[in-house]
Amino acid sequence: DIVMTQTPLSSPVTLGQPASISCRSSQSLVHSDGITYLSWFQQRPGQPPRLLIYRVSDRFSGVPDRFSGSGAGTDFTLKISRVEAEDVGVYYCMQTTHFPSFGQGTRLEIK
Amino acid sequence: EIQLVESGGTLVLPGGSLRLSCAVSGFTFTNYDMSWVRQAPGKGLEWVSYISVSSSTIYYADSVKGRFTISRDNAKNSLYLQMNSLRDEDTALYYCVRNPSRLLDYWGQGILVTVSS
Numbered sequence: 001d002i003v004m005t006q007t008p009l010s011s012p013v014t015l016g017q018p019a020s021i022s023c024r025s026s027q028s029l030v031h032s033d034g035i036t037y038l039s040w041f042q043q044r045p046g047q048p049p050r051l052l053i054y055r056v057s058d059r060f061s062g063v064p065d066r067f068s069g070s071g072a073g074t075d076f077t078l079k080i081s082r083v084e085a086e087d088v089g090v091y092y093c094m095q096t097t098h099f100p101s102f103g104q105g106t107r108l109e110i111k
Numbered sequence: 112e113i114q115l116v117e118s119g120g121t122l123v124l125p126g127g128s129l130r131l132s133c134a135v136s137g138f139t140f141t142n143y144d145m146s147w148v149r150q151a152p153g154k155g156l157e158w159v160s161y162i163s164v165s166s167s168t169i170y171y172a173d174s175v176k177g178r179f180t181i182s183r184d185n186a187k188n189s190l191y192l193q194m195n196s197l198r199d200e201d202t203a204l205y206y207c208v209r210n211p212s213r214l215l216d217y218w219g220q221g222i223l224v225t226v227s228s
Contacts, residue, residue, distance in 0.1 A: 001173075031213075035213075037213045039214065039215065041156075041215075043156075048206055048218040048219065048220055048221055049148075049156065049206075049215075049218055050218070051214070051215060051216050051217075054214050054216075060216065092155065092156055094156070094158075094215070096213040096214070096215070097213070099158075099170065099172075100146075100158035100161075100215075101158065102155055102156040102157070102158070103155075104155050105155045105156075
């Protein structure tokens with residue numbers, strides 16, 4: 001099984017400042033088709049998860065451009081360029097290159 | 112508007128059975144693979160099961176293999192999860208998720224299943 005490890009587990013951020021979350025996989029996430037199936041989700045309090053980023057860096061429909069994804073192989077990052085109040089919640093990375101697995105989640109909170 | 116609406120969750124005794132349903136609308140169900148994902152209270156996300164459009168390909172997480180059965184009725188635009196031999200650790204919010212091309216793009220609101228004596 002692929003283990004996804006996120007850091008940090010909690011991230012207090014000042015409004016308007018950037019935030020960054022890392023995700024590391026226990027094996028390469030490059031599929032035999034050449035695509036890396038790494039996604040990022042946002043879960044606001046009391047809401048279902050929402051897809052933000054797929055295939056490492058593609059922004060999903062309706063996602064603000066302050067969210068960006070990067071990385072390759074086993075190391076990936078989600079960045080928020082300027083945190084807004086509505087960004088509070090838990091962020092998960094997920095891989096679907098192999099049997100699907102999620103990171104343990106990173107709680108983003110406002111200082 | 113894309114909608115996925117889960118139903119069937121309730122309180123059930125350990126060892127009991129339950130069938131979850133997911134009714135979808137706003138997209139052509141027969142074009143999309145589907146999955147179930149669950150979230151225990153206060154915990155993270157766990158993928159549970161996947162089914163292809165034609166039901167020819169089905170996968171399960173090890174934690175539910177042999178106990179849960181995923182199915183779909185394309186004529187009714189519905190996805191199902193039959194859960195047998197339920198355990199305390201199956202207590203969770205169960206999400207129905209659209210799953211095209213290794214993406215989990217649209218999620219239902221979730222339905223709560225509580226396994227307790």
